[in-house]
Amino acid sequence: MGATTPAARRAMVAHELGDLHEGVVRRDQLYALGLTYDQVLAELRAGRWHRLGRRTISLGGPTVTGRARWWVAVWETGSGAVLDGVSSLLAAGLTGWEETVVHVSVGRGTRVRAVDGVRVHRHRQLGRVLPTGLPRTAPEIAVLRAARWAVSDRQALTLLAMTVQQRLVHPGRLLEAWSATRRHTRRRLLDEAIPLVCDGAQALGEVDFARACRRRGLPEPSRQVLRRTPDGLCYLDVWFDDYAVHVEVNGAQHYTGLTPVADARRRNHRALDDDLTIEIPVLGLLVDEADFLDQVEEALRRRGWQGRTT
Structure with a gap:
């Protein structure tokens, strides 16, 4: 190693080590590769390499990301x-x-x-x-x-x-x-x-939502109501029969792949049928229950609900 030129040493280090660790290396790796303390020091003093700590050297600039x-x-x-x-x-x-x-x-x-x-x-x-x-x-x-x-x-x-x-x-x-x-x-x-x-236990979210409606004094909804759309039969998560208000309680699986596309198409069909749809991520019931229930209550009032039940 000692007989090689500095340029050859830098090229060898970049090839053997730099590509493995995004342009940074440990001192002991350099020594294991055959470089001497003086050779490493020479590169540092010349500003071609940069010390990032007690163990780490950057083969590029003085900062890394x-x-x-x-x-x-x-x-x-x-x-x-x-x-x-x-x-x-x-x-x-x-x-x-x-x-x-x-x-x-x-x-x-x-x-x-x-x-x-x-x-x-x-x-x-x-x-x-x-x-x-x-x-x-x-x-x-x-x-x-x-x-x-x-x-x-x-x-x-x-x-x-x-x-x-x-x-x-x-x-x-x-x-x-x-x-x-x-x-x-x-x-x-x-x-x-x-x-x-x-x-994606969506059914658990629906049960939690029904309980939240009871606590809030909202009307009792139906769950998993079968409806026919141009795409075929589908189930609506929550349906307030007397007010044409539809609530979708979406589990994690609703936000992956093409599922959002199918969900959006289904919501649009319900809107064209003059339903009012509120979407609630299932985790939203854990952190924002009050806000989402405010939205459901507002939807019900717009559709004729007169007030909370006793």
Whole structure:
């Protein structure tokens, strides 16, 4: 290695290591590849490479983004560090979400170093960790921790629903992981939400909606009413017979694939038949029940309902 030119060394490092880790490498990887301390130092002093911490070197510019930032986080935080929570889900392919902080987990007792933009979480057990690629917790572990660290119930449920909808976690694994979870700051919320997002238990949402109507003093609706449309027979989730008000309680499966298209077509058919349709995501009953019931009540009043029952 010592006889090669600096340019040849840089090309070799970029090929052997840089492509694996988005343009960042660890010092020990460079030494294992055959570079000497002086050769690495020469590249740093020349400004061609940049030191990002005690262990990490950038083969490009002095700042990194994206997946390179995740590599820096796990390498610099401490031994055995792994991406966790939202960061693990983003590394797994979660789309439609932005997070400025990198969440990293370590075992209790691990000596850690502070890294800008990195939040460290300590655990007695890390749970299932994926063995290849970026060190990260498995999605079923990551999403439960993401829900715990979320700033609000709404954010927790959004992350949960998105993870399942984008098929980053198998529902069976998530249910199994939740049943094994002993402590969680959002235990009651997730006890209700996880079965709903895992199996799209729309019927459970309809039952919850009927109970909410009774608490609110709204008329008693019918459920799963059969109707004929140009596309054939279909079932309406909730139907207020005397007022032509239709409520759709949509589970997670209604927001994947072509399902929204079919749902929209069905709603349009009902609108053309002079029905008034209100759509409620099933998780909405957990976080925004009052607002959605306000909308249902307004729809009923517009169709002639005179007031709450006793």
